[in-house]
Amino acid sequence: MQEKLFTYMDSSPSTGLNDGLLGEISIAIQPNMSVRGWPIEAGSRALEGFTAIYDATVIKRLKQAGANIKGSICMSELGFGLAGDTGAMVLNTGEVDSVLITDTMGEARMAACMAGVIGFKPSYGIVSRFGLIGLVPSMECFGILAKNLDDIAKVMSVVVGNDSRDLSMPEFGSGFEIPNFSQVFETDEPIRTCGIIKECLEILEKDESRAFDAVISRLVKSGLQIQEARLKDFDLDRIVHNVIGSVEASSSAGKYDGVRYGHRTNTAKNWNEMYMNSRAESFGLLVKNYLFQGAYFQYENYDAFIDAARIRTRLLAQTEAALEGLDVLMLPTRHAAFDPFSACTINTVYDVFSWTLLSNITGHPAITLPGMVTFGDVDLGLQLIGSRFQDARLLSTADRLIDLA
Amino acid sequence: MAYEAVIGLEIHVQLNCTTKMFCDCPNRPGDDPNTNICPICLWLPGAVPRFSMETLEKATLACLALNCEVQPRSAFDQKVYYYPDLPKGFQLSQHHMPLARRGSIEIMDEKGKPKKLRLHNVHMEEDVAKLVHETEGRIPISLVDFNRAGTPLIEIVTEPDMRSPYDAMEFLKALRIQLRYTGCADCSMEHGTMRCDANISLRPEGGDQLNTKVEVKNMNSIHHVGNAIAYEIKRQTESLINGEPIVLHTRLWDPEKRITTAMREKFEGPCVPDPCVTQILVTDEWLQNMASKLPEMPNQKINRFVQQYGLMHDEAAQMTLERELSEYFEAVVRLGASPRTVANWIAAQLLPAIKERGYEFTTSPVTAERFAGLITLLEKEEINSNSAKSVLIKLFETVLTPEEIMDQFSFGQVSDTGALGVIVDQVITENASAVENYKNGNKKSIGFLVGQAMKLSKGKANPKRLQEIFKETLI
Numbered sequence: 066m067q068e069k070l071f072t073y074m075d076s077s078p079s080t081g082l083n084d085g086l087l088g089e090i091s092i093a094i095q096p097n098m099s100v101r102g103w104p105i106e107a108g109s110r111a112l113e114g115f116t117a118i119y120d121a122t123v124i125k126r127l128k129q130a131g132a133n134i135k136g137s138i139c140m141s142e143l144g145f146g147l148a149g150d151t152g153a154m155v156l157n158t159g160e161v162d163s164v165l166i167t168d169t170m171g172e173a174r175m176a177a178c179m180a181g182v183i184g185f186k187p188s189y190g191i192v193s194r195f196g197l198i199g200l201v202p203s204m205e206c207f208g209i210l211a212k213n214l215d216d217i218a219k220v221m222s223v224v225v226g227n228d229s230r231d232l233s234m235p236e237f238g239s240g241f242e243i244p245n246f247s248q249v250f251e252t253d254e255p256i257r258t259c260g261i262i263k264e265c266l267e268i269l270e271k272d273e274s275r276a277f278d279a280v281i282s283r284l285v286k287s288g289l290q291i292q293e294a295r296l297k298d299f300d301l302d303r304i305v306h307n308v309i310g311s312v313e314a315s316s317s318a319g320k321y322d323g324v325r326y327g328h329r330t331n332t333a334k335n336w337n338e339m340y341m342n343s344r345a346e347s348f349g350l351l352v353k354n355y356l357f358q359g360a361y362f363q364y365e366n367y368d369a370f371i372d373a374a375r376i377r378t379r380l381l382a383q384t385e386a387a388l389e390g391l392d393v394l395m396l397p398t399r400h401a402a403f404d405p406f407s408a409c410t411i412n413t414v415y416d417v418f419s420w421t422l423l424s425n426i427t428g429h430p431a432i433t434l435p436g437m438v439t440f441g442d443v444d445l446g447l448q449l450i451g452s453r454f455q456d457a458r459l460l461s462t463a464d465r466l467i468d469l470a
Numbered sequence: 471m472a473y474e475a476v477i478g479l480e481i482h483v484q485l486n487c488t489t490k491m492f493c494d495c496p497n498r499p500g501d502d503p504n505t506n507i508c509p510i511c512l513w514l515p516g517a518v519p520r521f522s523m524e525t526l527e528k529a530t531l532a533c534l535a536l537n538c539e540v541q542p543r544s545a546f547d548q549k550v551y552y553y554p555d556l557p558k559g560f561q562l563s564q565h566h567m568p569l570a571r572r573g574s575i576e577i578m579d580e581k582g583k584p585k586k587l588r589l590h591n592v593h594m595e596e597d598v599a600k601l602v603h604e605t606e607g608r609i610p611i612s613l614v615d616f617n618r619a620g621t622p623l624i625e626i627v628t629e630p631d632m633r634s635p636y637d638a639m640e641f642l643k644a645l646r647i648q649l650r651y652t653g654c655a656d657c658s659m660e661h662g663t664m665r666c667d668a669n670i671s672l673r674p675e676g677g678d679q680l681n682t683k684v685e686v687k688n689m690n691s692i693h694h695v696g697n698a699i700a701y702e703i704k705r706q707t708e709s710l711i712n713g714e715p716i717v718l719h720t721r722l723w724d725p726e727k728r729i730t731t732a733m734r735e736k737f738e739g740p741c742v743p744d745p746c747v748t749q750i751l752v753t754d755e756w757l758q759n760m761a762s763k764l765p766e767m768p769n770q771k772i773n774r775f776v777q778q779y780g781l782m783h784d785e786a787a788q789m790t791l792e793r794e795l796s797e798y799f800e801a802v803v804r805l806g807a808s809p810r811t812v813a814n815w816i817a818a819q820l821l822p823a824i825k826e827r828g829y830e831f832t833t834s835p836v837t838a839e840r841f842a843g844l845i846t847l848l849e850k851e852e853i854n855s856n857s858a859k860s861v862l863i864k865l866f867e868t869v870l871t872p873e874e875i876m877d878q879f880s881f882g883q884v885s886d887t888g889a890l891g892v893i894v895d896q897v898i899t900e901n902a903s904a905v906e907n908y909k910n911g912n913k914k915s916i917g918f919l920v921g922q923a924m925k926l927s928k929g930k931a932n933p934k935r936l937q938e939i940f941k942e943t944l945i
Contacts, residue, residue, distance in 0.1 A: 099516045112515060119509065121516060198515040203745035231518050233746055313745055316548050319559020320513050336554055336612075363550055363740040370742065 085131020121196020153180025171421020
């Protein structure tokens with residue numbers, strides 16, 4: 066069982082300092098986070114045989130805090146979409162306390178939802194991306210699966226903060242602060258008001274609507290204030306993510322040429338053919354489609370990309386406005402069964418993630434809590450979106466909502 | 471129909487920063503292949519570019535020196551193309567939001583009239599790796615050297631304001647002077663630290679339309695740029711006369727055959743905003759700080775040299791061609807030598823001597839102190855100008871002071887009336903007919919007599935004193 070879930074297990078004795086903050090915590094990662102000496106193939110033939118020559122900043126910090134990084138698990142090609150629910154399964158075997166996966170479209174929240182655990186995606190820019198191999202730099206970030214909020218806060222307190230090797234992070238201290246995860250659950254600040262998004266509730270199916278209404282009324286009964294918020298362009302998040310994501314992916318994957326590492330073709334007469342054949346033989350159909358689509362917008366329809374970037378700015382402004390005066394926005398996370406081997410179109414992938422894209426587009430922190438939105442056969446996750454850089458507050462709000470519901 | 475040429479240039483200039491543009495690797499492309507490399511400039515998976523502040527500072531100084539408007543917000547784009555010298559598939563450049571816009575450089579045109587040539591923009595760009603083509607036995611192989619990958623460049627894009635090869639060459643010379651002054655770039659076309667592509671089109675003389683242009687590359691000296699443009703004007707004129715259409719494409723200059731040959735269709739890859747390098751915000755305060763770091767530029771310096779030192783405009787222009795030269799000139803003058811003598815001696819004697827020996831002003835053994843000593847000896851008439859030239863040569867060859875050289879090698883000028891009198895007497899005895907001519911009113915003969923006396927003294931006599939003694943003796 067273990068062999069199937071893990072693609073690589075660290076055979077060296079744990080170098081973790083047991084008295085470190087994470088001395089008791091064992092972790093599984095996706096093979097797209099660089100660990101010095103580990104095979105880091107990011108689920109793609111394009112990185113076949115690639116061994117990381119340095120630790121990602123996140124990995125370095127986890128090691129320093131004494132975490133036991135056990136091994137890496139199966140992942141979708143270059144992190145596009147979900148590779149089944151391996152991450153959550155590893156967590157549920159009890160092998161590890163936490164699984165770290167890249168969250169580009171909502172993967173951490175979706176995997177959590179499928180397996181009944183908690184999935185967290187922090188604010189964009191508070192965790193270094195140095196050493197993380199991805200596809201969509203402006204949307205993806207480090208995400209965590211865990212069984213309880215405590216473990217998430219512990220891991221976050223270790224990995225968060227400025228990194229001189231990733232200058233795309235905001236300069237903390239100039240107007241906003243690094244979230245402090247050390248005493249998240251000891252606050253006595255009351256929850257004020259939570260928002261529900263009108264445009265989002267309108268597209269729920271009947272039973273889903275009942276399940277969501279049920280949890281809202283339980284929360285209201287427990288004394289929570291609920292307010293309706295507006296997000297006019299909510300339904301555009303899918304097209305925005307799709308256009309910008311594929312354009313960035315097309316550029317990001319440009320470096321996989323099969324020359325210095327990864328699969329190189331045997332059948333080429335010149336370098337041009339070598340590139341084309343190596344890439345053709347390396348990428349799976351789904352990633353290929355995505356890269357082609359991105360190249361189309363780059364070469365043939367740049368205006369559409371500019372439109373998407375403009376709507377993205379608008380979505381960010383609308384989300385900020387919706388969060389004004391609220392603790393969090395609440396929406397369901399629907400989990401669709403996802404078979405990576407049959408779901409080979411971009412559309413089916415976006416179908417799966419349509420509820421979680423928003424915070425990847427806008428960079429807000431988001432978390433999914435399991436088992437709270439249920440009715441009959443319906444079992445949705447409760448997704449909370451917090452204000453940017455208020456990640457600690459989001460975790461403490463989640464903690465108290467669990468108690469209230 | 472008469473045609474006129476419309477010429478615009480795109481110039482890449484390597485900035486002499488300590489490090490590369492997005493990582494800490496040394497900016498030394500000439501080192502042993504693939505020694506200055508890291509995961510970032512190799513773009514290994516997981517690398518995140520880290521933009522260097524030094525690049526921004528030096529690029530900004532260059533923009534200020536070219537009278538550009540530095541933009542409050544600029545950003546990097548990915549210029550997407552696939553080639554073995556760029557294995558990440560895109561080059562980081564500033565396409566949509568360049569660091570600076572507009573700007574200008576003034577040149578003198580062929581008629582000697584000042585002409586302002588405008589710049590369209592100046593932007594930052596990373597250089598790509600270098601391909602080396604070799605053979606292994608009989609198999610041709612291509613090697614990639616990443617030392618140059620990610621080194622900092624600025625690209626200067628001009629408006630199509632040039633009308634002749636002369637304009638283009640003068641522009642490049644003026645550009646080089648301005649940029650070298652800032653100390654940010656070496657600007658050597660021969661060494662590839664300055665590279666120039668020319669865009670050339672023709673139109674009926676006096677028109678204002680822009681016709682289809684042809685891009686010419688591969689010129690590695692300013693003269694090649696002039697020659698390539700001249701050739702291209704001729705080639706396009708013939709095409710037009712023969713009724714052949716001009717097609718947008720790229721041509722290569724062949725310096726051996728002195729012709730351009732078609733290379734490929736002009737290629738413009740897409741440019742999309744880079745999601746990793748943050749946008750660059752420039753505040754007024756920072757910009758003022760940068761402006762204060764800009765040295766006195768050539769035009770200001772020429773005016774000051776004319777006013778402060780009484781140089782002629784041409785002399786001042788010559789003394790300011792290079793920043794090191796102008797600083798050397800001023801150092802010599804500060805030591806008490808008279809400015810015009812210094813300027814003339816630098817231009818006529820020192821510059822050729824330095825060049826001949828392969829020195830720069832900063833590395834030459836003839837320091838400002840030693841050169842000032844020489845000029846002072848000359849001005850005090852302790853040596854004559856002939857001997858001064860000999861002393862100058864010895865200054866390169868020895869570590870002695872000009873005075874020591876003068877004494878040791880007996881270059882001292884003889885001004886003593888007694889010693890000169892003996893020589894004068896001998897010349898008068900030996901040149902009776904010239905003496906006769908002089909006495910009969912041919913005053914020019916005295917020059918011949920002085921010349922003979924100089925010869926006798928082995929060049930050491932004071933020619934002014936000699937003339938005086940001849941005049942007194944031959945009354």
